Amino acid sequence: MSDDIKKAPRYLIRFHGRGGQGAVTAAQLCAMAFNGPATCMPTFGAERMGSPVASFVKLSKDFEKVRTNEQVYSPQYVAVLDDTLLSDVDCTAGMVPGGYLVINTCRPIEEVREIISKNNPPAINIALIDATNIALEYLGRNITNTLILGALLKVAPELFTIEQLSDAIADQFNPKIAQKNMDAIKVVPDATTVYPADGDVKISYETDYKKQWSHVKPDLIGVKEWDLAGVWYVDKVDGGSKRVNTGAWGVSVAQYHPEYCIQCGNCVFVCPDFCILREEVDGKWQVVGVDEFHCKGCGNCVAVCPGKKDKETGEKHKALTMVMKC
Amino acid sequence: MSVQPMNPFFREIKEPVELTMTGNYAVAGGVTQTDPDVICAFPITPQTQSVEGLSDVVNHGRLKAAFVNVESELAACAYSTAACAAGARTFTATASQGLLLMTEALPMAPGWRVPLTMLISARAFNSPNLSIWNSWEFTLLSSFGWNCIVSENVQETYDASIIASRIAEDTLFPTQFVHDGFIISHSAQKFFAIPDEDVLKYTPKKPRHHVNTKRPGTWGSIITPDYFMEARLALELEKRTVLDKMEAAFREFEKITGRAYHLIETYNLDNPSKTVCITMGSMAGNILTWMQNNKDIGLIKLRAWRPFPAEQLRKIIEEHNIEKIFVLEKDDDLSGQLPPVASSISSSLMGLPVILRSFIVGLGGRDVTKDEIEFAAKKMKDVKDNQGRLYDYLGVRESKGKLWEAKF
Ligand code: SF4
Ligand code: SF4
Numbered sequence: 001m002s003d004d005i006k007k008a009p010r011y012l013i014r015f016h017g018r019g020g021q022g023a024v025t026a027a028q029l030c031a032m033a034f035n036g037p038a039t040c041m042p043t044f045g046a047e048r049m050g051s052p053v054a055s056f057v058k059l060s061k062d063f064e065k066v067r068t069n070e071q072v073y074s075p076q077y078v079a080v081l082d083d084t085l086l087s088d089v090d091c092t093a094g095m096v097p098g099g100y101l102v103i104n105t106c107r108p109i110e111e112v113r114e115i116i117s118k119n120n121p122p123a124i125n126i127a128l129i130d131a132t133n134i135a136l137e138y139l140g141r142n143i144t145n146t147l148i149l150g151a152l153l154k155v156a157p158e159l160f161t162i163e164q165l166s167d168a169i170a171d172q173f174n175p176k177i178a179q180k181n182m183d184a185i186k187v188v189p190d191a192t193t194v195y196p197a198d199g200d201v202k203i204s205y206e207t208d209y210k211k212q213w214s215h216v217k218p219d220l221i222g223v224k225e226w227d228l229a230g231v232w233y234v235d236k237v238d239g240g241s242k243r244v245n246t247g248a249w250g251v252s253v254a255q256y257h258p259e260y261c262i263q264c265g266n267c268v269f270v271c272p273d274f275c276i277l278r279e280e281v282d283g284k285w286q287v288v289g290v291d292e293f294h295c296k297g298c299g300n301c302v303a304v305c306p307g308k309k310d311k312e313t314g315e316k317h318k319a320l321t322m323v324m325k326c
Numbered sequence: 327m328s329v330q331p332m333n334p335f336f337r338e339i340k341e342p343v344e345l346t347m348t349g350n351y352a353v354a355g356g357v358t359q360t361d362p363d364v365i366c367a368f369p370i371t372p373q374t375q376s377v378e379g380l381s382d383v384v385n386h387g388r389l390k391a392a393f394v395n396v397e398s399e400l401a402a403c404a405y406s407t408a409a410c411a412a413g414a415r416t417f418t419a420t421a422s423q424g425l426l427l428m429t430e431a432l433p434m435a436p437g438w439r440v441p442l443t444m445l446i447s448a449r450a451f452n453s454p455n456l457s458i459w460n461s462w463e464f465t466l467l468s469s470f471g472w473n474c475i476v477s478e479n480v481q482e483t484y485d486a487s488i489i490a491s492r493i494a495e496d497t498l499f500p501t502q503f504v505h506d507g508f509i510i511s512h513s514a515q516k517f518f519a520i521p522d523e524d525v526l527k528y529t530p531k532k533p534r535h536h537v538n539t540k541r542p543g544t545w546g547s548i549i550t551p552d553y554f555m556e557a558r559l560a561l562e563l564e565k566r567t568v569l570d571k572m573e574a575a576f577r578e579f580e581k582i583t584g585r586a587y588h589l590i591e592t593y594n595l596d597n598p599s600k601t602v603c604i605t606m607g608s609m610a611g612n613i614l615t616w617m618q619n620n621k622d623i624g625l626i627k628l629r630a631w632r633p634f635p636a637e638q639l640r641k642i643i644e645e646h647n648i649e650k651i652f653v654l655e656k657d658d659d660l661s662g663q664l665p666p667v668a669s670s671i672s673s674s675l676m677g678l679p680v681i682l683r684s685f686i687v688g689l690g691g692r693d694v695t696k697d698e699i700e701f702a703a704k705k706m707k708d709v710k711d712n713q714g715r716l717y718d719y720l721g722v723r724e725s726k727g728k729l730w731e732a733k734f
Contacts, residue, residue: 041508068611068612069479071695213697213721216697223723
């Protein structure tokens, strides 16, 4: 192996997005666009629409440096596809001082700084781009994963060239969509504003900033609370789905209108998250509402709800409708 | 979003080409190139895309194979075994609970000597709770006479999907190839694909025994105590020739691709501490990257898991005067004895003056990082004999704010 290759830096990138926004595809495009050994992996969870996901990319001309199949714990670059994640997840976790945080947002820099400051990030450069609006204009839908790569390219031209990125996109999408994406990417550099870190921090491609045992998360609720069968009894631990706010995943939520409900029970059976609330009334189980903390807005219940005619207008109404959250 | 993951395999691959794909799709690509006649599997995470990818190439018309949907893994294994017995080149895939459900049918393929191939995308069993993530379920359930090789990364699992077919047909024993679920199955990595022509030359469809209407015989009939043991011994004797044939299949593969594989691969064995780590699969990559800056230990990476390359391992340990061995394995047996990988190793090394410990890591998809490797390497410095318990868990939370400390 030549000495040049042995000296080659290792680039570590992390993408944050929500299921369906294409964070995994973004990572894969990165790997494809890089000229050299590259690997990428998603965080391994249930990637459902709206759930927070992350994906990791490792790039280096020296294969041995990216041979590891570990996740990325100290990225030099982090790209965030959805700024609502900034409050939900620590997007700056493990970031290398002098690294770049690229965010799709229309919020002002002060607000972004304030949100991320609660996680005490090191001195990092921040780049902001309103990719959603560009995506809506050029692609007709809010898929920003290729655009965020354009922004990443602006702050990290060492990763790949615009031509390499085009080739990767052409490989991955059908020609029409690829062309639309490429047209959109062209306007990205000008639309990206970079706010340099305070002081002259030199980025390191060698130092590993992983906190020891951070992947084991020693601070999570302990295992002492488990029962014999690996069960968390609710009287001991406030665990399980009670804490998982699937309601934060969707853009809409089901709303219940009792006046149109015929108590057929259809909705109960189709809700994937058991969000149709029921209560015993006069010895009978009755539908009484929707659990908004968990309703992720899939619309299944609305689809099967027969509803009934309004007494006054004679018009038929469903007892469940979808409403947008703001 | 209109991404067609199997796109590169929709046409003939004429030149060696660099691709970026996930482990599962790469396997689908490799299997496509071996031109199977029958594909039959039941979907289970994290194996699903391997079969999905194959259904894509069959649907596209690139691969002329029977793609058979069945109602369960047991049916998949039974159907695949029978198809293979009928003479078809056959591929199946599974993981975890699916492998468990297959068990009833697993011993038949070695018994009939049919060269079925199977991908295992390694995943935990459900106990105590459901986990769809990576563990080495196959170490507790492998064999029954199956061959089994394990891969480190996407390149290796793509290659294994081709090599397995060759090994199976050269040995006439069904062959499993394993990659770590999610860690490899769902990671996209760059790898080099082999031209179709080379794959076909490497895996020619040679005539072999099969169910034949022109030559009727009794397959799977009852055999009395007068014969059963002879039948088992006959299998055993044939099985003893497998490792040589595997090694030969690797050599042939190297001639075509330049990629050298062995039953056992070794790194930095002549190190100052005379200590080696033994592991297999994706963790080998983690350790090798770590070893770039840590030359104090060596690594033995097992590629052949079944048959276990006992003699070869023993020879390596003796030749390099290895004094201490630690195993990193993603399985446990809850039996108080060494976990499966260390068990196979220790029985291979009986009587040698080596000190052995095993660390159980990475169960249920937990990442194995430099923290585990460093801890294990350091711990081994204090270990001086083979007294007491020889294994423990590593990288586990004991209670809030506290880690379980591996004690020997
Ligand atoms: S939209 Fe209806 S079915 Fe879907 S999660 Fe909400 S309540 Fe359940
Ligand atoms: S499906 Fe509609 S009408 Fe039937 S119980 Fe549910 S809300 Fe009421």
